[in-house]
Amino acid sequence: MDIDKLVNPYIPDRQALQEYIDDLSEQIPLIEKNIAGLKRAPQDALLIAELFRALHNVKGNAAMCKVEIGVAITHPVETLMVRLRNREIGFSDLFAEALLLAMDRLELSLEALVSNRPLTQLRLVELIGGLENLAQADAVTLDERSAKLIEAVTGFLPAAANRGVKPRASEITRSHENVAADLRFFRSLALQFEARSPLFNGRSQRLLHFALETNQTAGNPVDPAQLEAAIYMHDIGMMFLPESVWLKLGKLSEEDKILLQSHAALGAGLLERMEGWQAAAEMVAQHHEMHDGGGYPKKFSGEEICAGAKILAIVDTFEAVTLKHSHRGQSRSIIRAIAEVNACDNQFAPEWILPFNAVIRRMVEA
Numbered sequence: 001m002d003i004d005k006l007v008n009p010y011i012p013d014r015q016a017l018q019e020y021i022d023d024l025s026e027q028i029p030l031i032e033k034n035i036a037g038l039k040r041a042p043q044d045a046l047l048i049a050e051l052f053r054a055l056h057n058v059k060g061n062a063a064m065c066k067v068e069i070g071v072a073i074t075h076p077v078e079t080l081m082v083r084l085r086n087r088e089i090g091f092s093d094l095f096a097e098a099l100l101l102a103m104d105r106l107e108l109s110l111e112a113l114v115s116n117r118p119l120t121q122l123r124l125v126e127l128i129g130g131l132e133n134l135a136q137a138d139a140v141t142l143d144e145r146s147a148k149l150i151e152a153v154t155g156f157l158p159a160a161a162n163r164g165v166k167p168r169a170s171e172i173t174r175s176h177e178n179v180a181a182d183l184r185f186f187r188s189l190a191l192q193f194e195a196r197s198p199l200f201n202g203r204s205q206r207l208l209h210f211a212l213e214t215n216q217t218a219g220n221p222v223d224p225a226q227l228e229a230a231i232y233m234h235d236i237g238m239m240f241l242p243e244s245v246w247l248k249l250g251k252l253s254e255e256d257k258i259l260l261q262s263h264a265a266l267g268a269g270l271l272e273r274m275e276g277w278q279a280a281a282e283m284v285a286q287h288h289e290m291h292d293g294g295g296y297p298k299k300f301s302g303e304e305i306c307a308g309a310k311i312l313a314i315v316d317t318f319e320a321v322t323l324k325h326s327h328r329g330q331s332r333s334i335i336r337a338i339a340e341v342n343a344c345d346n347q348f349a350p351e352w353i354l355p356f357n358a359v360i361r362r363m364v365e366a
Contacts, residue, residue: 009069011113016065021110023061024070030054031103035096042091052081058106069113069124073106076131089139094146097176101150102131104180108205115202118363121209126152150176155224179225182274186232193239199323207231210315210359217355222308223279229271230283230308234316237266261296264288283308287316292346302349310349314356317348 011017034051038044059078062070077099083089105127112119130149137145154176187204194200208231215222241263245256252260264285271281286300286309293301295313 009113009119012066017067017110017113020061020065020067020070021114024058024107024110027054027058028103028107031058032100035099038091039093039096048081048085048091052078052085055081067110069109069119070106072128073102073109073124073131076128076135077102079135080131083135089137089142092143092146093177094143094150097180098131098134098146098149100177100180101153102127104184105153111202112205115205117202117205118209121212123153154180155220179276182277183225183228183232186229189236190232193235196239196243203319204232207312207315207319210318210356211311213359213362214311214315214352214356217358218352222311226277226279227283227308227311229277229280230287230312231315233267233271233280234284234287234312235263235267236270237263237268240266261288265297279306279308282306283312285309287312289313290347291349294346305349307349307352310352311356314348314352318356318360 031051031054034047034054037047038051041047055074055077059071059074062068062074080089080095080099084091089095105122105124108122109119109124111117112122127149130145130152134142134145134149190204194203208228211227211231212224215224215227238260241259245252245259264287268281268285271277271284283306285297286305289295289298289300289305289309290313291301291305291310293299
């Protein structure tokens with residue numbers, strides 16, 4: 001693998017890239033439908049053939065449109081499908097999740113390319129390396145290698161791979177399939193929120209990148225899946241409020257401010273009612289609290305605020321300030337935003353400023 005091409009891909013034809021994205025959006029539902037069918041009937045030759053054709057088309061179109069990341073991801077997947085069709089390996093839940101994860105990362109990579117955003121947070125090196133390793137697996141080691149691939153890319157071991165073993169306290173104990181499905185749903189809600197204003201375009205992906213990178217720089221003390229859910233859901237409560245308030249360009253009245261402050265509780269309330277997302281709900285509920293106790297809704301301070309909410313507060317403010325100063329150009333807006341974040345030592349947790357600065361420094365140097 002050429003690692004530089006993976007994380008910094010060259011796109012020679014933007015129109016061809018968009019054509020590939022449009023075609024992929026038609027193929028993905030068919031791929032997901034066939035995978036779901038094979039989980040019920042893993043020996044069904046017709047379903048295997050249909051899935052092979054769909055994935056083969058995804059790879060072929062990537063080559064034709066010169067989308068190298070599409071070829072890199074789907075080439076080992078096609079090898080796997082050939083071996084499945086030849087009955088050298090069998091179809092399993094973990095194998096299915098590895099395929100779905102590959103397609104999910106392909107979609108996210110293309111979205112990032114269209115918006116000129118970095119791909120480093122998607123762990124494509126781990127994904128493609130894991131897929132190539134999986135393509136060489138025999139029937140005995142297929143599930144083990146699938147589980148390792150999923151853990152390397154997502155940060156946690158799927159429950160199906162760990163039956164009979166006591167999970168670590170930090171792990172989500174639900175199946176990887178359910179967790180991944182929930183995250184896709186949360187992401188779809190975030191994209192609906194973004195669609196309310198052209199200024200929000202790509203916002204969720206940028207926030208996700210900065211939050212996960214900051215967490216990783218600090219050693220991943222916050223569960224990455226819970227943090228990802230919080231990123232997608234932290235402003236969803238806005239959609240239950242009148243757009244005339246939260247999209248207002250002028251000065252807000254006191255009544256408007258009180259109404260807007262309810263959005264954190266609304267988003268957290270949705271997550272609290274879903275199994276396994278209580279930690280994400282806490283992050284959403286607290287993401288407007290401040291280190292000095294000057295935030296809302298409960299005026300928590302210091303260690304009363306959970307770590308995920310502290311990360312979210314920093315990256316959310318950075319995004320807002322960058323947007324506010326975007327007319328100065330990208331480099332100037334970033335410089336202004338990082339200066340404002342570092343100047344507000346009473347607002348943000350000091351222990352998270354250092355790893356966040358390291359992330360921004362790497363981005364600027366790159």
